[in-house]
Amino acid sequence: MLSGRKVTIEKPQIQDADVLQKWYLDKEFRLLYDGYRGNSLDMVMAEIKAGRDITDPHAERLNFLVRAKHNNDPIGVAAILDIDRQNGHAAIAPGIADESKRLLGYGFDLMVVLCDIVFYDFGFRRVYMRVNDNNQLGLRSALSFGFQAEGQLRDHIFTGAQYVDQWMLGLLKDEYENLSVVKRWKARA
Incomplete structure (x- = not known):
């Protein structure tokens, strides 16, 4: 289990499949989160069973369940x-599925x-995100965090019965280490 100030993340377990499926079936959340592969219970369970651990040197993808640190509830x-x-380099896909926990620092x-x-466990130089244009909260959050817009893929994703642009946002390790907002956040831990 890895933790920050407000969240812990861990590899999902079979007993988490129902809550994951509930979130993946939520149309609003699907518009915001770009990291899920399928929403049937069988697909969710198969993905959990096939999940890799952070220590696996062959992992190309790691999935996590996010919990609120103060009460251990999945969020x-x-x-x-x-x-x-x-x-x-690697891409990240953060997703706060519990709507009541958005905009609270999680x-x-x-x-x-x-x-x-x-940056520190893998020792990579660059991290990036893909954010769809219809996810303005995610786009604003990533940019205010310190990610830089690196490109816009026009009409790249078909979602909500329409094509939307997808933004590529990147952050280098030295940029991350110089972000005053991250320094202040970690100092309060």
């Missing part, structure tokens, strides 16, 4: 995707935990 999911050890803390894994 979301996260993934580290496209782990590229040769080139030293998402920010989750991004800190995920970036710390990519």
Whole structure:
């Protein structure tokens, strides 16, 4: 289990499949979170069973269940995707599924935990995110965190019966280490 100030993340277990499926079936959450693969209970359970651990040197993807640190309730999911050890980068996909927990610092803390894994546990140079244009909260959050817009893929994703642009946002390790907002956040821990 890995933790920040407000969240803990852990590899999902079979007993978490029902809550994961509930979130993946939630149309609003699916518009916000880009890391799920399927929403049938069988698909969710298969993904849990096939899940890799952070210590697995062959893992190309890691899935996490996100819990509120103060009461251990599940509040979301996260993934580290496209782990590229040769080139030293990976994508992150944070997702606070519990709507009542959004805008309360859980998402920010989750991004800190995920970036710390990519930069310090893996020793990578770069982390990136893909954020759909219809997820303005996610886009604003990532940009205010310190991610830089690196590109816009026009009409790249078909969601909600329409095509939307997808933004590529990136952050380098030295940029992350110089983010005053992250320094202040960690100092309060």
